[in-house]
Amino acid sequence: MTDLRPETRVVHLPKPSVHGSTPITVPLYQTSGFVFDDPAVFADGMGRPDGAYVYARYSNPTVRALEEAVSDLEGGVAAVAAGSGMGAINTVLLGLLQPGDHVIAQRALYGGTAHMLHDLSERYGLQVTHVPENDPQAVRDAVRPETKLLYLETIANPMTQVADLPGMCAAAREAGILTVVDNTFASPLLCRPLEHGADIVVHSTTKYLSGHADLVGGITVFADDALYRKVWSYSCALGASCDPFAAWLTLRGMQTLALRMERHCANARTVATRLTGHPAVAAVHWPGLPDHPSYELAAKLMPDFGGVLSFDLAGGREAGAKFMSTIEVALLAPSLGGVETLVLHPATTSHRFLDEDGLAAAGIGPGTVRLAIGIEHPEDLWADIARALDAL
Numbered sequence: 001m002t003d004l005r006p007e008t009r010v011v012h013l014p015k016p017s018v019h020g021s022t023p024i025t026v027p028l029y030q031t032s033g034f035v036f037d038d039p040a041v042f043a044d045g046m047g048r049p050d051g052a053y054v055y056a057r058y059s060n061p062t063v064r065a066l067e068e069a070v071s072d073l074e075g076g077v078a079a080v081a082a083g084s085g086m087g088a089i090n091t092v093l094l095g096l097l098q099p100g101d102h103v104i105a106q107r108a109l110y111g112g113t114a115h116m117l118h119d120l121s122e123r124y125g126l127q128v129t130h131v132p133e134n135d136p137q138a139v140r141d142a143v144r145p146e147t148k149l150l151y152l153e154t155i156a157n158p159m160t161q162v163a164d165l166p167g168m169c170a171a172a173r174e175a176g177i178l179t180v181v182d183n184t185f186a187s188p189l190l191c192r193p194l195e196h197g198a199d200i201v202v203h204s205t206t207k208y209l210s211g212h213a214d215l216v217g218g219i220t221v222f223a224d225d226a227l228y229r230k231v232w233s234y235s236c237a238l239g240a241s242c243d244p245f246a247a248w249l250t251l252r253g254m255q256t257l258a259l260r261m262e263r264h265c266a267n268a269r270t271v272a273t274r275l276t277g278h279p280a281v282a283a284v285h286w287p288g289l290p291d292h293p294s295y296e297l298a299a300k301l302m303p304d305f306g307g308v309l310s311f312d313l314a315g316g317r318e319a320g321a322k323f324m325s326t327i328e329v330a331l332l333a334p335s336l337g338g339v340e341t342l343v344l345h346p347a348t349t350s351h352r353f354l355d356e357d358g359l360a361a362a363g364i365g366p367g368t369v370r371l372a373i374g375i376e377h378p379e380d381l382w383a384d385i386a387r388a389l390d391a392l
Contacts, residue, residue, distance in 0.1 A: 028244060028248040071221050081205075085204025091234060091240055092231060100126070101147075104131055111351035111352065133163040134297065140171050150172040151182075153183075158310045158351070178199045179193075187208040190303060200223070201220070202221075205250045208260070209337075216246065265305060280313060283312040286309035288306075308373070329384035330342065371385075
């Protein structure tokens with residue numbers, strides 16, 4: 001059946017047949033290379049992604065199963081798995097851009113992405129123009145002859161602005177430039193950017209796709225086969241390849257993605273709603289709140305609003321430090337998308353590369369705290385958060 005819903009697709013992931021039967025789960029091929037009888041087949045496999053398996057840096061059956069599964073969920077033609085989310089992002093940026101090229105990027109970006117764009121600007125003369133995530137006209141106004149791509153995030157890290165994917169992608173397509181969308185915060189269960197006109201989608205599979213905080217990985221999904229083959233070739237040279245065991249763990253985690261995302265979103269709604277009424281909290285940033293600037297757009301694009309929220313403490317950085325040292329159920333740790341609730345201070349961790357002006361442009365204040373909501377019982381989560389807030 002080809003019309004299965006995503007919630008069913010993540011359970012019935014594609015699996016390779018073996019001697020006339022199909023395993024229930026994807027096997028782990030923990031091998032660095034493959035042996036050949038025919039030199040011609042060996043040589044052919046070195047030159048294309050759909051040839052024989054040759055070497056794990058080029059491809060591997062377990063990694064290929066992950067690529068096919070995520071590509072299927074996103075509605076792409078093919079995918080390239082990487083050793084980390086930043087590995088996937090850098091494979092795209094370095095594989096498609098040249099010195100002197102121009103990139104249009106939304107203002108609110110994950111700190112690692114913002115740092116990489118800044119680094120490419122300083123070292124290779126990459127030109128970067130930042131625009132609001134919901135202003136297609138700003139994209140049109142920013143386009144130059146040397147513009148190559150538009151970079152967006154479905155839900156921005158950490159202030160949860162939602163990109164106007166249909167409008168922004170349409171503006172990029174009018175100008176003949178590619179659109180790359182980081183869909184990590186939404187996952188394919190909440191949004192599929194290719195359906196809104198994106199050309200490339202990236203994920204940190206470390207997060208929701210794997211879901212258990214036990215691996216690091218990334219993946220890039222393509223709407224166009226020629227573009228996929230170009231980036232695959234560069235990925236082989238770059239060496240940011242995905243380990244088979246990490247791919248196997250990601251596939252294992254993906255089968256519960258639908259259930260986990262439902263609980264992440266429900267818990268985030270409970271916490272965000274209650275935070276809005278606490279006197280120690282100056283503002284709450286979650287696109288499912290009616291007063292969030294992206295609320296109406298998010299409601300059109302997604303069936304739910306994600307499991308990450310941020311809030312500003314009235315007491316600033318000192319209050320944030322005390323809050324994070326007081327909580328117990330929520331864990332002070334990097335990353336997100338696992339079953340545990342995690343908390344961090346973006347200005348000093350994920351976005352530490354930004355100066356004060358850069359933080360302000362992204363909407364990050366000195367008292368901003370990010371919560372990546374897990375799947376614990378919501379009352380236990382709130383009791384822990386409320387206790388830490390009351391201590392302020």
